[in-house]
Amino acid sequence: MIRRFDRDVLAEHPDLVIWQVGANAVIDDDALRPDEQLIHSGIDRLQEAGIDVVLMDLQYAPEMLRHRDYQRMEDYIVAVGHERGVAVFRRFALMRHWIESGAFDMASMIRGPTSCT
Numbered sequence: 001m002i003r004r005f006d007r008d009v010l011a012e013h014p015d016l017v018i019w020q021v022g023a024n025a026v027i028d029d030d031a032l033r034p035d036e037q038l039i040h041s042g043i044d045r046l047q048e049a050g051i052d053v054v055l056m057d058l059q060y061a062p063e064m065l066r067h068r069d070y071q072r073m074e075d076y077i078v079a080v081g082h083e084r085g086v087a088v089f090r091r092f093a094l095m096r097h098w099i100e101s102g103a104f105d106m107a108s109m110i111r112g113p114t115s116c117t
Contacts, residue, residue: 002038002045010049017046018089020056022073029067039080054087055080060095061110 001024009017021039039055046053057077064070074092081088098104 002042005042005045009046009051014051016052016054018054018056019046022077023058023064026058026064026067026070026073029069036076036080039077040084043080043084043086054089056089056091058092060092060099062106064092 001021019042021042043053043055055077057074058064058070078088078090080086095109098109099106
C-alpha cells in the first residue's frame with residue numbers, strides 16, 4: 001500500500017486521508033511486525049505532505065475473526081493513533097456493537113444494501 005501512496009494519494013493533494021490499515025496482514029496471516037513499521041512510515045509520509053490522517057481499524061466480519069492476530073492488530077492501531085496523535089475511527093467496535101445490539105445481522109451488514117428494482 002505504501003508503494004501506491006505517490007500515485008494514488010499524494011498526487012491527488014488531499015487535505016485528509018482516512019487510511020484503513022491492517023486487514024490484509026491479518027487475513028494473510030502475515031507477521032504483523034512489518035505492517036506496524038509501515039503504518040508509522042505511512043503516517044510520516046502523509047504528515048510530511050501536510051495531510052491530516054485518520055486511521056480506520058479492521059472490519060468486524062467473519063473472515064477477520066477467523067484469524068489469530070485480529071485483536072493484536074486492533075490494539076496496535078489504537079496504540080499508534082494515540083502515540084502519534086492521529087484519530088482512529090473504531091469501525092471494528094462500532095460494527096460489533098451493531099451486531100450485538102441487534103441493529104444489524106452479520107450477513108446483511110457484510111452483504112450491504114440490496115438494490116430495489
